[in-house]
Amino acid sequence: MIKHIVIIGAGPAGLLLAHYLLNNSNHYQISIYEKRSDPRENTYSNRAFVIGLTKRGQQALKAIDGLWLSVRKKGMEMHKTSTYSQKQKKWQSFSRSQDSEQFSLLINRNDLCIALLNELEKRSDNRLKITFNAPCLDVDLKNHAVKLVVNDTQTLSQSYDLLVGADGVRSSVKEAFLKQPGFDFQQKYFDIGWKVLHIPRPQNISGDTSYFFRKIYQENNSKFKQHNLSGAAIPELNDRLCILMFWTQEATQIRGNPPRIQTYSDLQKMINEEWLPGIQISDEQAQEFFNQRSSTVVETKCNRYHDLQGQAVLIGDAAHAMSSYLGQGCQAAFNDVLVLDKLLKEEADNLDIVLTKYSQQQVKEGHAITDLNTQLSPKAKWLIFLFNTVRGIEIKLNQQFPKLFNPSFFVLLSQTTMPYSEIAHKFSFWMRLIKWSNKKALTKTNGID
Numbered sequence: 001m002i003k004h005i006v007i008i009g010a011g012p013a014g015l016l017l018a019h020y021l022l023n024n025s026n027h028y029q030i031s032i033y034e035k036r037s038d039p040r041e042n043t044y045s046n047r048a049f050v051i052g053l054t055k056r057g058q059q060a061l062k063a064i065d066g067l068w069l070s071v072r073k074k075g076m077e078m079h080k081t082s083t084y085s086q087k088q089k090k091w092q093s094f095s096r097s098q099d100s101e102q103f104s105l106l107i108n109r110n111d112l113c114i115a116l117l118n119e120l121e122k123r124s125d126n127r128l129k130i131t132f133n134a135p136c137l138d139v140d141l142k143n144h145a146v147k148l149v150v151n152d153t154q155t156l157s158q159s160y161d162l163l164v165g166a167d168g169v170r171s172s173v174k175e176a177f178l179k180q181p182g183f184d185f186q187q188k189y190f191d192i193g194w195k196v197l198h199i200p201r202p203q204n205i206s207g208d209t210s211y212f213f214r215k216i217y218q219e220n221n222s223k224f225k226q227h228n229l230s231g232a233a234i235p236e237l238n239d240r241l242c243i244l245m246f247w248t249q250e251a252t253q254i255r256g257n258p259p260r261i262q263t264y265s266d267l268q269k270m271i272n273e274e275w276l277p278g279i280q281i282s283d284e285q286a287q288e289f290f291n292q293r294s295s296t297v298v299e300t301k302c303n304r305y306h307d308l309q310g311q312a313v314l315i316g317d318a319a320h321a322m323s324s325y326l327g328q329g330c331q332a333a334f335n336d337v338l339v340l341d342k343l344l345k346e347e348a349d350n351l352d353i354v355l356t357k358y359s360q361q362q363v364k365e366g367h368a369i370t371d372l373n374t375q376l377s378p379k380a381k382w383l384i385f386l387f388n389t390v391r392g393i394e395i396k397l398n399q400q401f402p403k404l405f406n407p408s409f410f411v412l413l414s415q416t417t418m419p420y421s422e423i424a425h426k427f428s429f430w431m432r433l434i435k436w437s438n439k440k441a442l443t444k445t446n447g448i449d
């Protein structure tokens with residue numbers, strides 16, 4: 001019988017899993033170890049970013065009493081997206097859906113964790129113990145024990161019946177899997193840098209709309225080399241706005257900035273005049289953005305998410321880190337939680353069956369969503385145009401004649417809970433076309449063509 005479940009990482013995946021496990025069975029004792037401090041004690045973090053939770057993510061939260069209400073209070077409902085029309089010199093907004101319940105909840109990742117923690121605390125359940133400032137250093141899969149640091153210097157060896165690695169992209173639990181025979185793992189660093197900035201939301205920027213932009217700049221003296229820049233201004237709670245920017249940059253460059261930016265005033269000018277017209281940032285905010293270390297985008301793929309002998313399993317970003325292009329990382333993490341919890345119930349804690357079935361189901365899903373992320377992101381201008389035009393037509397036709405025309409790819413992703421593998425199957429033609437075109441673009445950029 002499983003008694004003690006140890007979860008490494010108190011991010012959205014680890015915390016949601018704790019809720020489900022407490023509901024699942026009375027005999028589980030759950031310990032969560034988190035390397036950072038309690039987010040409720042931290043002052044406002046500049047580098048925390050806003051994520052969007054659509055139907056999939058929301059459904060996972062709604063299954064726990066009171067949780068969705070608590071999370072919803074900390075987010076903003078996004079009903080519209082907007083892009084800037086250079087021709088008409090104004091922002092044009094589009095409704096996500098005619099159904100007012102089909103919104104994306106925009107929430108700061110830290111606020112999401114805080115809501116999950118507050119609701120765990122309300123349960124005042126002595127079967128759960130959360131220890132902050134407790135990094136996991138090592139995992140002994142053979143002896144079912146983890147080595148942790150607690151109270152700053154003290155090392156602790158903690159045994160477990162089931163170990164859950166919910167410790168994100170650089171997972172220490174996954175590190176231990178890597179030493180096991182037959183565990184196949186791929187990690188890809190994209191040539192993309194990103195930064196985040198939080199500013200007060202200007203009055204002309206609506207609280208229910210996300211504002212997107214995308215630019216392609218040709219590099220001087222090169223016919224083929226181009227720099228992609230994309231980003232969004234996303235409303236946050238307390239009349240704030242989160243600006244996220246992604247651009248092509250060498251993976252080794254740690255303090256890069258978007259293309260065409262040399263000085264603070266370049267940044268202020270480009271934001272206000274070209275990228276997010278109407279949004280002004282102060283000298284101080286420009287300086288803060290400029291000096292921020294840029295983050296990189298990592299994608300990981302594993303051939304299994306469990307170790308039978310070690311009685312250990314990976315969930316969330318620890319299992320499948322991906323680019324944020326389609327905004328699915330957290331929702332895919334929540335889906336891992338639902339499936340793991342369901343299997344524990346159905347298979348009466350028989351770990352051999354639970355873990356094997358979990359990998360069988362979730363590896364397929366994890367691979368499908370990481371592939372959708374990379375393979376539905378065209379780089380060539382003609383294909384961006386074609387893809388976006390077809391997408392626009394599909395959305396309109398489906399909204400007007402839902403019985404005759406299938407929902408577009410983005411609707412399936414954000415307004416249904418259809419498995420990622422099924423969506424990938426439906427859109428395999430576009431995925432193949434974009435993969436082929438992107439590969440061709442890369443060959444040209446490298447000068448091989």
Ligand SMILES: Cc1cc2nc3c(=O)[nH]c(=O)nc-3n(C[C@H](O)[C@H](O)[C@H](O)COP(=O)(O)OP(=O)(O)OC[C@H]3O[C@@H](n4cnc5c(N)ncnc54)[C@H](O)[C@@H]3O)c2cc1C
Pocket residue numbers: 008009010011012013014033034035036049050051052053057109134135136137166167168169170171172194244315316317318324326327328329330331332333
């Ligand atoms: C810019 C950006 C935008 C995004 N937008 C969206 C979006 O719109 N929608 C969406 O669904 N997803 C989005 N995501 C992805 C989403 O943030 C992640 O998928 C999600 O946070 C994964 O949750 P997690 O709990 O698996 O991992 P994490 O959030 O990474 O949490 C892991 C936790 O483990 C802790 N930890 C790490 N190592 C150790 C250790 N050794 N010992 C103890 N603790 C440890 C960490 O401190 C952390 O708290 C976005 C991501 C980025 C970067």
